[in-house]
Amino acid sequence: MSLLVVGSLALDTLETPFGKREYILGGSATYISIAASYFSKDIRLVGTVGYDFPEKELKYFESKGIDISGINVNKTEKTFHWHGVYHTDMNTRDSITTDLNAFAFFDPLISDKFSRSDFVCLGNVDPVIQGKVIKQLNDPEFVMIDTMNFWIEGKPEILKDVLKKVNLIVLNDEEARLLSGENNILSAAKKIMELGPKNLIIKKGEHGAMLFKDENLFYVPAVPLSTVIDPTGAGDTFAGGFIGWLSRTQDLSFENMKNAVVFGTVIASLTCEDFSVEGLRDLNPEVIEHRLRHLKAITNFEIPNL
């Protein structure tokens, strides 16, 4: 089934304890669509880049079967540029510069073909934009969004309006607490689902992810990694793996959403092992399957007789 991905396309400068990379591929829609491409074969990407965006990266998207006709190339602005520096613990980072450039003018017009997409993933952008995209959709089967503290604090009412129109929101534990006003994670989940989405994923970084669907809960740890080179985009990669699997299988049951969470978890772990999208660029499906079996092996258990 078709999958529409809307979000940022960026050139990042990243510094981690493992080195520095300048103006390399980044942005939420980048990670989401590449991750999803390993599962779904009809991906439509909507975003905006500047005149400096490398032609070879556009070609790379196409090589992954991603329809880039929805990418607007701004002839007068540069591409969105983010410069981040990670601390030695890799769990915290400082933003050095955030140059919106072309992204400041992002106001996507969804083509007729794209508007008829079955599955939709809206990356972390201004909820005003998310709302405008949703209005242009033509009876989608499943819409998921990401968001962040900045929008929860800055535009809570607009975000809550968007939440009434989506099937799933993915956020991290800190954001879930902020959005719900609840410290307890189960209470936070309940309150967020009361705002609209029947499905919720709370990401906990290196501690894993929790899926909530109606009364059901699934909780999977992140894959422990001996070397984390660059965690940028791990959450977006998770979202891409998740929605990619859902759109491939067209099965919205809780059991299949668990599968989607597991694939998201696995592919997110692969992202962290190299800078930018390098860990994702040319994945062999066997690598994904191998890590999936590893995740099952280290987390699943049998019930002993008491």
Add this chain to the structure above:
Amino acid sequence: MSLLVVGSLALDTLETPFGKREYILGGSATYISIAASYFSKDIRLVGTVGYDFPEKELKYFESKGIDISGINVNKTEKTFHWHGVYHTDMNTRDSITTDLNAFAFFDPLISDKFSRSDFVCLGNVDPVIQGKVIKQLNDPEFVMIDTMNFWIEGKPEILKDVLKKVNLIVLNDEEARLLSGENNILSAAKKIMELGPKNLIIKKGEHGAMLFKDENLFYVPAVPLSTVIDPTGAGDTFAGGFIGWLSRTQDLSFENMKNAVVFGTVIASLTCEDFSVEGLRDLNPEVIEHRLRHLKAITNFEIPNL
């Protein structure tokens, strides 16, 4: 098989967002031995209390099948008293007072019978004491210890000497990083195991626990709770459930240690749902089994076909 538990016995004053309780049962050996009593039937408790320790609590230990002949009652000192106040997020707390009282004179002499225990769990006490106890043991099958930042920073060499003589150490992720000097949790685990113990458990609080045994890894999330009343003693309860299951089954295989971790996880979650040991006092085995099934249901998954 017999299980020797050595650690603190205390009367705690606890303040959480759910209320305040004064001079209620606490201490590492308390939680460890009560948790273990649901699995193991031959538990020997070694600790010290003051003249104010309630007779009914000594009787309670006995009612759980715990041999209290190793509890020394100090006639001139009060019982160790700790006063803690939890913040609203329940993950952080302030120590208001720590009155060691009788515990300041804790220097256990292990009886001949107790010295022949098969399994031994040394709660978080001064590594000097842990070392002295280990010297008195007569060919134990399995010795595990807990420790904390205070000893890792204050007596690192003595602690490292103790580590050469134990089969397992349990500590939290922050302590593991401190002891190993490694940020990455897998690297930290490797370094700690090089110090001696062939088995390691890294607790991550509400994020679960990781078991390392040789090259094997098991990672289970904590049971998500809708209400956490008082997390005091959760880590000790985990340790008690773990060693209780091991001593019951006498099976030191990785598969059975996974079971022990699961039982520790389940029983620790029950502790958090009430003040002090109240969540543990009169547990029905069916409650443990029910929660075990819940934990399996929310964490286990099948491998989908890619």
